[in-house]
Amino acid sequence: xxxxxxxxxxxxxxxxxxxxxxxxxxxxxxxxxxxxxxxxxxxxxxxxxxxxxxxxxxxxxxxxxxxxxxxxxxxxxxxxxxxxxxxxxxxxxxxxxxxxxxxxxxxxxxxxxxxxxxxxxxxxxxxxxxxxxxxxxxxxxxxxxxxxxxxxxxxxxxxxxxxxxxxxxxxxxxxxxxxxxx
Ligand SMILES: [Zn+2]
Numbered sequence: 322x323x324x325x326x327x328x329x330x331x332x333x334x335x336x337x338x339x340x341x342x343x344x345x346x347x348x349x350x351x352x353x354x355x356x357x358x359x360x361x362x363x364x365x366x367x368x369x370x371x372x373x374x375x376x377x378x379x380x381x382x383x384x385x386x387x388x389x390x391x392x393x394x395x396x397x398x399x400x401x402x403x404x405x406x407x408x409x410x411x412x413x414x415x416x417x418x419x420x421x422x423x424x425x426x427x428x429x430x431x432x433x434x435x436x437x438x439x440x441x442x443x444x445x446x447x448x449x450x451x452x453x454x455x456x457x458x459x460x461x462x463x464x465x466x467x468x469x470x471x472x473x474x475x476x477x478x479x480x481x482x483x484x485x486x487x488x489x490x491x492x493x494x495x496x497x498x499x500x501x502x503x
Pocket of ligand 1: 411412413419420421422
């Protein structure tokens, strides 16, 4: 069974626009800026045999900020530039009560089913409490990059940078492989 690293799209793979309350994801391909700084980290994750799966809530589809087609176009371009195995998204509004809007774990469940993931040996890299809550619900180990978005809920590890977080994941994963061998 394969393990995966789940990564939040916004702020990790794609730059957000504006600050604080006005912070938002890009609405059009032309305003999407890819965080190329993460490339070596994603390569290291792949080299260790882990899948890279991006997840994201995009209520802008339901709210009419952008179309699903535009979003999928952005994701096609994103996958051309960065080694991402799959991008999952929730297109619903926050109060739609769908199973895929994080903190509900639908996106994680879908990827687990599709790739037959070893969920208990898979990892989350994010800064959002919604991700940590969804990860906890399905048994994914959460590594949170410290930020004001962390909240006060459960998380397994807190790190100061994305690079430290990836090192932590690779260390945990290598240790896990050792346990299998002995
Ligand atoms: Zn949804």
